Amino acid sequence: MSQLALGVSPHLRSNRTTQKVMLDVIIALVPALIASVIFFGVGALIRVVISAAFCVFFEWGWEKLMKTPVTVCDLSAVVTGILIAYNVPSGMPVWQLIVGDFCAIIGVKMLFGGLGCNFMNPALVGRIVMMFSFTTSMTSYKYIGTLDALSSATPLGAGTLGWDSFLTLFLGNHAGVLGETSALAILIGGIYLCVRKVIKPIIPLCYLGSLALFSWIFGGSTPILSIFMGGAMLGAWFMATDYVTSPFTNKGKVIFGLGCGFVTAAIRVFGNYAEGVTFAILLMNLFVPYINNGTRSKPLGGVTEK
Amino acid sequence: MKTSKWKIFTNGIFKENPVLILLLGCCSVLAISVTVSGALGMGAALTFVLVCSNIVVSLLRKIIPDKVRIPCFIVVIATFVTLVEMIVHAFLPALYESLGIFLSLIVVNCIVLGRAEMFASKNGVFDSLLDGLGMGIGYTIVIGGIAVIRELVGSGTLLGARIIPEGYQIGIITQTPGGFFMFGAAIALLVWALGKKGKKFDPRIGCDGCCGNCNLGCDNKEDNAKAQAVIAKEAEAK
Numbered sequence: 001m002s003q004l005a006l007g008v009s010p011h012l013r014s015n016r017t018t019q020k021v022m023l024d025v026i027i028a029l030v031p032a033l034i035a036s037v038i039f040f041g042v043g044a045l046i047r048v049v050i051s052a053a054f055c056v057f058f059e060w061g062w063e064k065l066m067k068t069p070v071t072v073c074d075l076s077a078v079v080t081g082i083l084i085a086y087n088v089p090s091g092m093p094v095w096q097l098i099v100g101d102f103c104a105i106i107g108v109k110m111l112f113g114g115l116g117c118n119f120m121n122p123a124l125v126g127r128i129v130m131m132f133s134f135t136t137s138m139t140s141y142k143y144i145g146t147l148d149a150l151s152s153a154t155p156l157g158a159g160t161l162g163w164d165s166f167l168t169l170f171l172g173n174h175a176g177v178l179g180e181t182s183a184l185a186i187l188i189g190g191i192y193l194c195v196r197k198v199i200k201p202i203i204p205l206c207y208l209g210s211l212a213l214f215s216w217i218f219g220g221s222t223p224i225l226s227i228f229m230g231g232a233m234l235g236a237w238f239m240a241t242d243y244v245t246s247p248f249t250n251k252g253k254v255i256f257g258l259g260c261g262f263v264t265a266a267i268r269v270f271g272n273y274a275e276g277v278t279f280a281i282l283l284m285n286l287f288v289p290y291i292n293n294g295t296r297s298k299p300l301g302g303v304t305e306k
Numbered sequence: 307m308k309t310s311k312w313k314i315f316t317n318g319i320f321k322e323n324p325v326l327i328l329l330l331g332c333c334s335v336l337a338i339s340v341t342v343s344g345a346l347g348m349g350a351a352l353t354f355v356l357v358c359s360n361i362v363v364s365l366l367r368k369i370i371p372d373k374v375r376i377p378c379f380i381v382v383i384a385t386f387v388t389l390v391e392m393i394v395h396a397f398l399p400a401l402y403e404s405l406g407i408f409l410s411l412i413v414v415n416c417i418v419l420g421r422a423e424m425f426a427s428k429n430g431v432f433d434s435l436l437d438g439l440g441m442g443i444g445y446t447i448v449i450g451g452i453a454v455i456r457e458l459v460g461s462g463t464l465l466g467a468r469i470i471p472e473g474y475q476i477g478i479i480t481q482t483p484g485g486f487f488m489f490g491a492a493i494a495l496l497v498w499a500l501g502k503k504g505k506k507f508d509p510r511i512g513c514d515g516c517c518g519n520c521n522l523g524c525d526n527k528e529d530n531a532k533a534q535a536v537i538a539k540e541a542e543a544k
Contacts, residue, residue: 099476107487133477 018115021243022075024198028189029082029238035172035182040090044178047097048085054098055081058105059114068114076115080104083123083238086179087231087278088130089141096134100126120285121245124278131278141175169228180231190237203246204236206257207264211236214265232264235277245285252288252295259284314433318440325448326496330416334408335449336485342465345453346446347401351390351409353442356418358386360438363426370427379422380413387413417441452488456480 036044055077063070084100104126109118131138168174172182179186193199208227215226227233240246240260247256260280267276324330331352338348362382363370370378391409395402402409412418421441426434457463460480462470478484 095474129478132481132483133475133479135477 018074018076021198022079024193024196025079025238026075026082028192028198029079029086029179031185031188032086032179032182032234033082035185036086036090036178039172039181040178043090044085047088047090047092047094047178048082050094051085051097051101052078052081054101055084055105058102059110062106062110063114066110071114074115077105077109080109080122080126083179084126086234087123087127087177088138089177091140092130092137093134096130096137099133100130103129116244118244120282121239121242124239124282124285127278128282141177169225177231180234183228183233186233186237190233193237193241199237199241200250200253202250202253203240203257203260206254207236207240207260208232210258210261211264212261214262215268218265218269226265226268230268230275231277235264235281236260239277240281240284245288247288247291247295249292249295249297252291255291255295256284256288259287311433311436315436315440318437318442318444319447320444320496320500322441323444323448323496324417324420324441325445326493328417328420330420331445332489334411334415335445335452336482336489338405338408339449339453339456339485339488340460340480341404342450342453342457344401344404345449347394347398348405348408349442349446349449351394351405352412352415352417352445353439354390355383355386355412356421356442356445357435357438359383359418359422360426360434361431362386363422364429364431364434367427375427376419376423379419379427383418383422384413417445448492452485452492456484456488460484 033045033048036048056072059077060070060072063072081101084104085097088097088100104122107129108120108122108125109115112118170183172185174181190199190201190204194201211232212223212227216223227236236257240257247253260277263280263283264276267273267279273279318324322328325332325335334348334352339345359379359382363379366378366382387410390412391402394405394409421437425437429437454464456479457465458469459476460478462468462472462475476484479488
């Protein structure tokens with residue numbers, strides 16, 4: 001019996017490995033990295049590298065400690081590390097970043113069984129932990145403007161915005177966390193992912209669409225601007241589309257995306273926090289098993305359970 | 307089943323630890339374990355109430371009618387809680403402030419009521435005293451241990467003395483999510499420590515099939531079935 005390999009279908013083999021998929025994601029994240037180095041200086045690059053290195057280190061260390069196979073070569077820890085660094089402002093102390101890495105990799109990923117078993121997006125949990133623990137350093141946004149480095153509120157916190165600020169938002173020349181400011185750079189990465197068929201554009205489009213719609217209904221900000229503000233772009237293209245924590249059916253992806261947009265808009269307009277992307281995605285992450293069960297397609301000729 | 311006195315005493319500390327194995331009294335553990343001084347005060351107060359109520363319930367176990375035993379236990383427990391509350395209020399006002407409502411809530415603390423129901427009402431006075439003492443110490447060790455880590459990491463102090471310099475604290479540990487995380491980690495640690503070589507610890511070992519309101523899901527449902535039959539008979543007689 002032990003020679004029989006039992007696995008879940010499909011049994012089709014392809015050259016696609018986790019490593020290659022994750023490499024594509026890393027390539028897609030490069031434009032945003034370039035943008036953040038332009039806007040925030042070399043400190044951005046340093047933080048991204050440190051964060052990725054520590055995520056890999058924690059995963060490797062845990063697997064050595066628990067005597068389980070070492071899986072750091074699948075590059076998923078690198079992606080998590082980059083995304084965590086993208087979620088902090090440029091002035092973030094490095095040790096605080098490492099605390100976030102630890103909570104993401106050990107707390108959410110490895111304790112629940114490693115890649116594929118995490119019930120929430122590790123990078124977002126890392127962000128939440130840092131947000132609650134180091135609120136001051138997580139909200140002091142600094143950016144290198146035309147003159148000197150100056151700190152200011154993100155456009156999200158600043159309140160009213162006119163159409164003239166659209167270009168600023170789109171290009172990313174404003175205050176914010178490392179990876180979220182430039183919508184253009186994130187869009188380039190997102191389109192690359194879609195072209196390489198790493199992700200389907202369903203979740204991001206539903207997310208951003210419903211965010212714009214509900215922002216308009218709730219009377220918050222201008223619908224089109226709302227999707228370019230804060231972490232919506234980064235969240236929609238790179239966080240919500242995480243394979244493990246998003247539904248696998250197309251119908252489920254639509255529900256997931258719409259739900260994320262609804263919660264984000266609701267938190268932005270009615271909540272205490274300026275940004276709701278993190279909470280929205282994490283909340284919808286928890287619903288994924290139910291969405292999956294509810295939208296599972298019936299096998300051909302199968303009998304529906306009553 | 308006769309168990310040695312030492313076993314009864316250590317039962318509450320390890321194998322049947324009220325907080326980590328029986329999962330009783332979690333509310334106060336999560337809420338009070340932010341500072342070490344508060345945690346130790348809470349542990350001492352609970353241990354005192356537990357020992358006293360166990361002794362009195364054990365003394366009265368032949369007199370108390372079965373049907374109204376829970377209200378009787380509550381009266382006994384409430385007496386001692388009121389006593390503790392007044393003493394702490396009078397002599398340790400700072401501790402009284404920091405414990406707040408949780409001091410009076412010892413009345414409905416599952417550990418005290420649970421031990422009265424599960425142990426003291428079935429065993430002799432000296433055994434009940436040992437059981438109360440063991441359970442109280444088990445509770446104090448857990449809440450104190452969690453509090454040491456939470457205060458050290460979250461606030462950078464220990465019993466109010468600064469150990470880690472200002473600015474290097476991880477605030478989330480002192481907040482609710484940190485409390486739950488520490489609680490889960492403590493359970494995992496104890497279960498891991500109690501496991502024998504190559505064999506995982508089964509928390510149901512400690513259960514003697516009382517089928518009270520415990521949540522261990524043991525297999526011994528005989529007593530429960532008997533009780534159900536008696537209830538059904540009584541209903542029929544009416």
